[in-house]
Amino acid sequence: MVFLGIDIGSGGTKAILLDKEGKPVQSAEISYSFDVPQEGWTEHDPEKWWKASVSALRELFETNDPSKVEAIGVSGQMHSSVLLDSDHNVIRKAILWNDQRTAQECEDVLTQIGEEKFRSLTMNTLFPGFTLPKIMWLKNNEPEHYNRLSTVFMPKDYINFKLTGMIATEVTDASGTGVFDVYHRQWNRTIIDELGLNPEWFPQVFESTDIVGRLKSSVAKATGMKEGIPVVAGAADNAAAAVGNGVYEEGKGLVSVGTSGVVLMPIKNKPEREFLLKTNPSLHIFCHALPNTWYAMGVTLTAGESLKWFRQAFEIEEDFQHMLNQVKDVEAGSNGLIFTPYLSGERTPHNDSKARGVFYGMNLTHRRKHFMRSVLEGVSYSLKDCHELIKHIIQSESFVVTGGAVKSEAWCQILADVLGVRLKKSGQFEGPAIGAAILAGIGIGHWKTPGEAAREDIENVITPDLERNQIYEEGFEKYRELYVKLK
Structure with missing residues (x-):
């Protein structure tokens, strides 16, 4: 019995296996760099994250039995926008968490809603790296892409979708979108309605340890893992790293x-x-x-x-x-x-x-x-x-x-x-990936708390x-x- 954790980072994708005691078995990493089209802009092709994930898994399973994987958890960089159309195709390259192009959109949203009201609704202010201003930037600058928008994902949500075919997100990543009521752990309809956004763009929200889907047969055949093993919702990288380090x-x-x-x-x-x-x-x-x-x-x-x-x-x-x-x-x-x-x-x-x-x-x-x-x-x-x-x-x-x-x-x-x-x-140099694997173990009931797996x-x-x-x-x-x- 092993648990698989995958982390979609800014500079590379990591995959790690934890044994039933929570000890790392082996890890693999595929490095890449993001694009900088101009000063203050950062982008990446989500399909490269998926290809890097598959490559990391193949490397990992060269010396480990993939059929022993009992559950999967994924973590990833926060805020980076993966935007899909109604056919579930990626509309454009993801605008990343450290992109700074949306300062004007942040100002416009806070002016329209009111900064104090916005903070009371989300428990946060709005930052250029957040997801919401990227959606508004798309509306203002790339209407042809905005008009195709059907689903708003974060990077790990996209990998979960590729693994399971399910449209879902969870509370830690949703917290950093600028459209989420952190207090009640749900999407904030007031913000969505006042900005004229479509509520159907935002996926169902789960807790990080909830099972959101099962491994697709096509991925099982490509990797050697068992078809139908559970995939939990996972977590944003910092939350997953905290779990992986017992925090x-x-x-x-x-x-x-x-x-x-x-x-x-x-x-x-x-x-x-x-x-x-x-x-x-x-x-x-x-x-x-x-x-x-x-x-x-x-x-x-x-x-x-x-x-x-x-x-x-x-x-x-x-x-x-x-x-x-x-x-x-x-x-x-x-x-x-x-x-x-x-x-x-x-x-x-x-x-x-x-x-x-x-x-x-x-x-x-x-x-x-x-x-x-x-x-x-x-x-x-x-x-x-x-x-x-x-x-x-x-x-x-x-x-x-x-x-x-x-x-x-x-x-x-x-x-x-x-x-x-x-x-x-x-x-734990692979902290987020380890945290994701621990969440997978908790999700299927193998551990009750991270403390049973995280070693300090x-x-x-x-x-x-x-x-x-x-x-x-x-x-x-x-x-x-x-x-x-x-x-």
Whole structure:
């Protein structure tokens, strides 16, 4: 008995098998890159996600018996719009979560509905990366595509459709569309009606562990898995990563550094609308992957992507690990050099699609290694911005850190020093895929809670250095001032 998890990421698709104890058996990954048609635009062909999924499964099943798979769960990047016509064909390339073209549509929607009313209906404000403004952008700029629209999917919903033929979504991904009542875990008809949208575009909403379909015979034949095995609704990548790392109860938090960066903390009691309306609107309140659970989340749009950009922009040939090892020779604060990671705008705490990155404070002593460390520190400052907002809602001094940063001892220590919290270093590099597989196991009743499957490495703890933390507290204030002054 094994459980299959698939994660549709921005830079690749991962597939993993978990055994009945929740331990990883093997994983496979197919890498790709998204398209950037012009500055601020990001797109990808959903069919490539499906082809990558099939390729990852074939690689996985070269050394594993596909007939042992008992259930499937899928996770994927949030907000990215997969738009189908009435024949279930993809209308155009998906506009991704980090696309910034829809700032005007966000402003128009909030003006029409009223920002305070919109927040009270969804528990969130509207961001350019969300799904709703992309639909409105389509209406304004590509009416020939808008007029064909029949179904609005997120990436993992599309993969579920390809696996089962069923049209469905679930609460975690729906939370990030801008059309969802997070409070009651259902589509918000007020918004749909006021904007003149067709309610039939939005699929039936399930909880993440609900079974939404069974594996089609054509996919079973192509992969070797058994026809008819259950496919659960799955979850958005951050919610799935939280499940995969055992972060689903209050008091625990998740810091994730992938293409984007995330600080996430679960909320067990239904959040109070009146209180949330007083918080910074760039803070997300979304449904978690378990019933009657929510989470607060702040997002840095360009986290690991900032380091990737730096390597490409300056044509650095050595690998990331060798690059990151060099920053150990630079003292905390990078000798006054500060980087703001707003390379494609920013979401939390500014919600500013026009924000741009800078290196500030350069002097004659700075070398390449100073710039590299300042990139890591700047991303960490941005995540601290997120953490500072969340602390007003719920407190936690214990966080699991996951994503690409886990592979770097130097970056993990910088994160701990900047945030001033203990970080438990996750060994789950495929966190969202693992979380999806765990949701599959829960969906068929093999586990009752993620805690029965998610393994937490409590020995690998990174403790903040108090002296460096003080340096970073001062650097953080300068970092925050930069946005205000440069704006």
